[in-house]
Amino acid sequence: MIKLQNYIGGRLCEPAAGGYLDDIDPATGIVFAMIPDSNGVDVAAAVEAAKSAFPGWSLTSPEVRHDAMMRIASLIERDLEQLAKAESLDNGKPVSLAKAVDIPRAVANFKFYATAAMHFASESHQTAGQAINYTLRQPLGVVGCISPWNLPLYLFTWKIAPALAAGNCVVAKPSEITPYTAFLLSELCIEAGLPPGVLNIVHGTGPQAGAAIVDHPDVKAISFTGGTKTGEWIASQAAPKFKKLSLELGGKNPNIIFADCDYESMLDTTVRSSFSNQGQICLCGSRIYVERPLYDRFKGDFVERTKALRVGDPSEPDTNIGAVVSQAHMEKVLSYVDLAKQEGGTVLVGGSRIRLEGRCRDGYFIEPAVIEGLAHDCRTNQEEIFGPVVTIAPFDTENEVLEYANSVRYGLSATVWTENLSRAHRVAERLDAGIVWVNCWLLRDLRTPFGGVKDSGMGREGGFEALRFFTEEKNVCIKVDH
Numbered sequence: 001m002i003k004l005q006n007y008i009g010g011r012l013c014e015p016a017a018g019g020y021l022d023d024i025d026p027a028t029g030i031v032f033a034m035i036p037d038s039n040g041v042d043v044a045a046a047v048e049a050a051k052s053a054f055p056g057w058s059l060t061s062p063e064v065r066h067d068a069m070m071r072i073a074s075l076i077e078r079d080l081e082q083l084a085k086a087e088s089l090d091n092g093k094p095v096s097l098a099k100a101v102d103i104p105r106a107v108a109n110f111k112f113y114a115t116a117a118m119h120f121a122s123e124s125h126q127t128a129g130q131a132i133n134y135t136l137r138q139p140l141g142v143v144g145c146i147s148p149w150n151l152p153l154y155l156f157t158w159k160i161a162p163a164l165a166a167g168n169c170v171v172a173k174p175s176e177i178t179p180y181t182a183f184l185l186s187e188l189c190i191e192a193g194l195p196p197g198v199l200n201i202v203h204g205t206g207p208q209a210g211a212a213i214v215d216h217p218d219v220k221a222i223s224f225t226g227g228t229k230t231g232e233w234i235a236s237q238a239a240p241k242f243k244k245l246s247l248e249l250g251g252k253n254p255n256i257i258f259a260d261c262d263y264e265s266m267l268d269t270t271v272r273s274s275f276s277n278q279g280q281i282c283l284c285g286s287r288i289y290v291e292r293p294l295y296d297r298f299k300g301d302f303v304e305r306t307k308a309l310r311v312g313d314p315s316e317p318d319t320n321i322g323a324v325v326s327q328a329h330m331e332k333v334l335s336y337v338d339l340a341k342q343e344g345g346t347v348l349v350g351g352s353r354i355r356l357e358g359r360c361r362d363g364y365f366i367e368p369a370v371i372e373g374l375a376h377d378c379r380t381n382q383e384e385i386f387g388p389v390v391t392i393a394p395f396d397t398e399n400e401v402l403e404y405a406n407s408v409r410y411g412l413s414a415t416v417w418t419e420n421l422s423r424a425h426r427v428a429e430r431l432d433a434g435i436v437w438v439n440c441w442l443l444r445d446l447r448t449p450f451g452g453v454k455d456s457g458m459g460r461e462g463g464f465e466a467l468r469f470f471t472e473e474k475n476v477c478i479k480v481d482h
């Protein structure tokens with residue numbers, strides 16, 4: 001049995017109260033690791049360690065911070081294979097996906113922010129004949145980073161890297177459902193010689209360890225990615241303490257397909273944008289709207305392509321769909337398939353639990369599902385399911401599809417397929433979404449601001465936005481006598 005440990009003050013350590021949680025492999029249902037069940041005592045120790053490290057780290061030159069972060073990036077690169085397997089074991093995703101997306105992206109996050117730190121600048125403004133104003137951007141101190149289970153190392157490092165690059169010290173908590181790669185990261189940070197206390201990783205549940213981070217008076221900012229309900233709670237606690245907040249929350253993203261699209265490219269990408277990572281990417285398109293002249297053709301081909309996806313052991317290279325993350329999540333996703341039927345939907349393919357043979361017989365596998373015949377405002381089309389379940393429906397006009405697309409409380413991302421340039425711009429402008437992909441999906445340039453609108457969150461991550469989030473701006477105005 002693997003025993004994970006907290007990483008506090010540069011050392012791996014047991015949780016203060018000595019309790020552990022089970023880490024379950026979703027592909028087998030078997031417990032493979034013990035997770036520290038940390039509490040406020042562990043979080044307080046992590047904050048103290050971070051506070052002690054802050055004066056040194058914040059005054060370290062960007063070049064030195066850059067070098068430390070690049071060492072971490074190259075160690076992640078060196079261990080790519082092992083980390084991909086760990087991520088799959090924790091999360092149920094195919095190893096091939098973790099190898100192609102999750103782990104390389106963690107490397108990219110460290111590299112991007114290591115170099116961004118050296119290009120981060122501030123402005124000065126001349127008030128003609130009177131003064132010069134300049135802006136200082138100073139690190140906040142100790143900041144908290146809390147991440148979800150769907151893209152474990154990818155999203156954990158997406159928060160930690162800019163926080164460190166900007167000169168902060170960090171107390172971070174990965175999801176208690178998928179903490180393994182965060183633990184491996186702590187070992188790599190020790191190997192990379194990251195000064196003690198600069199990054200601290202505390203494992204445990206949200207209500208106990210996570211809430212203690214949110215609550216701690218010396219934690220100056222919270223960068224959170226997770227569910228909208230949790231985000232609401234965190235905002236209610238952090239706002240009265242005037243902490244800086246970045247909240248990246250749920251989604252219910254539309255995928256709008258016009259009849260003039262590049263059909264093959266759309267079909268390939270739509271299969272990916274629907275079911276990658278078992279549909280457990282916050283940016284997956286779960287509501288597919290197809291212009292009526294193309295609807296029947298699309299329906300036939302999409303159902304065929306969905307049937308052809310291989311649900312299987314995540315460690316096998318030809319597996320397309322692995323296990324969903326937990327038994328509770330599997331039950332939640334299946335309950336939405338039942339709800340869709342009650343709401344009058346027809347399940348065209350999938351939607352049931354699959355029992356695989358061999359070592360994965362007790363794993364949490366769901367056949368990817370395509371459902372049609374639902375109104376845009378029913379619960380299935382309004383609530384986040386976050387699994388391998390999509391709905392399809394025809395539309396006749398641009399105005400109609402925009403009404404459907406924007407009818408949800410969320411506004412994270414949207415996808416539009418059309419060869420008509422004016423329409424692409426027009427529709428993108430009118431969609432309620434933090435990011436609109438036209439004729440592509442999940443292409444990310446790390447320099448662009450990222451985040452949702454409406455109940456999908458507040459604040460922007462990515463690029464220099466994240467460095468700005470993790471700094472306090474101070475303006476200095478100097479009178480100039482002439």
Ligand code: NAD
Nearest residue numbers: 147148149174175206210211226227230248249250251282
């Ligand atoms: P979650 O909100 O249950 O948990 C996220 C993290 O918050 C975990 O580390 C958890 O332990 C912690 N947490 C839970 N309660 C807490 C509390 N009271 N105080 C402090 N921390 C607490 O979310 P999840 O189920 O892990 O992740 C799935 C959700 O994340 C989905 O809604 C998905 O859309 C969203 N998500 C959003 C983005 C984005 O960029 N917008 C990216 C990935 C996932």
